[in-house]
Amino acid sequence: MKIISKKVDNLEESTIVLSYIEWDEQLEEIRNFIQSLGEKVPVYGKNGEMLLLQVENILYFEAVGELVFAYTDDQVYEIKKRLYQLEQSLESHKIIRASKSMLLNLRQIRSVRPAVNGRFYAKMSNGEEVLISRQYAKGVTSQVMSA
Numbered sequence: 001m002k003i004i005s006k007k008v009d010n011l012e013e014s015t016i017v018l019s020y021i022e023w024d025e026q027l028e029e030i031r032n033f034i035q036s037l038g039e040k041v042p043v044y045g046k047n048g049e050m051l052l053l054q055v056e057n058i059l060y061f062e063a064v065g066e067l068v069f070a071y072t073d074d075q076v077y078e079i080k081k082r083l084y085q086l087e088q089s090l091e092s093h094k095i096i097r098a099s100k101s102m103l104l105n106l107r108q109i110r111s112v113r114p115a116v117n118g119r120f121y122a123k124m125s126n127g128e129e130v131l132i133s134r135q136y137a138k139g140v141t142s143q144v145m146s147a
Contacts, residue, residue, distance in 0.1 A: 032092040043077035055093045059124045061103040073126040099133035112144050
């Protein structure tokens, strides 16, 4: 694949052009990644203040009882959506189900190692390890290997 960057003087906004002979999965992934850059999710801090957090900065989402939280390197935020709603809306961001109560950002996983009973641990970019349930382990590990 060849990449060409070109500065132009007269455009209203920057434009990215993908030229191809045949559209494939890799080009689809590149397009989805570019489109998703900078996309933000509304989150709520400890004092109830609403913030907009970039999806690529989120390590994982976790449901605890009726509440859903977004975890970053050093903060935890509340989300006013259900986990299944996040899963559907963030699919193009490489956010995938890791257990009944957790969604992982594949781009934030540094390594995966086996645990007991067919489960796995994912080591996130901040060093934290999260458990991947047996039911979702194969899907997560195959996605990590193909990333």
